Amino acid sequence: MREENEHESTGGSPVRRGLLIAGVALLACLGLVAYGTLGTDDRPKPSAAPTAEVTYEVTGTGTAEISYLARGEDGATVVEKDVELPWTKSVQAPVGKAPAVAIVLDGKGGQASCTLTIRKKHIQRATAMGAFGRATCTGEAQAAQQG
Template identity: 75%
Template sequence: MEPESAGGSPDRRGVLIAGMALLACLGLLGYGILNTDEQPKPRAVPTAEVTYEVTGTGTVEVWYLARNEAGTATVEKAVTLPWTKSVQVPLGKAPTVAVVLDGKGGQASCTLAIRGKHVQRATAMGEFGRATCTGALPDDNG
């Protein structure tokens, strides 16, 4: 039998420490796999369908609000008319479409429909003419 030192064999200590580290890692891995508490998902923002339409002559820049919780506008440049877009807009945001004619002028009308109902129409004319249509979104019931 080999004599054992007071602190135990250096080989045994290394194996013991490695085993404890392995058990700790397996414990953390098991906790991650077995911890099935799902984090609450952010609530979906209710939306309404909005149809924007721009008709007329000339080339225009169109700005419109679509599904974006931040409420920032989407811009389409050098649009040839006619142009139509149906999008989802978050309730609480005012659906808006704006049209700006280029330097060649022309005439353009924007229209706005919420859930299929016409809300507003506006017309832009001449060089860099502008028109904006906006509306209010009904609640989920209306």
């Protein structure tokens, strides 16, 4: 009687089993790729919200806390603390949200002015004075005129 080899009783050599496992894994990956490509909609991606170029400027000396509206569909407010003046920032702000820049002077006081420009057009200027003086400049970002 012939003794069975351990490899023969389990269905083949380790190399064959490895190839079989690799083949099954490859087929599974190909199936997932095919499902991903065939199962997708051809719907257009939603377009980004329209934006307008907005420039915020704070002039003066010393330091201030500056808050302003920045890019994003939700028009999130960005706050920068202990900013050395003068300061300027240009951003794309969502149309339909009112761009604004607000300044708060530190405890040493002084004088600082904020300026708001939308699409290179001056909109508003305001001045803050004294310790913890405050000023805010706001405007309306309209959709661009066609023509």
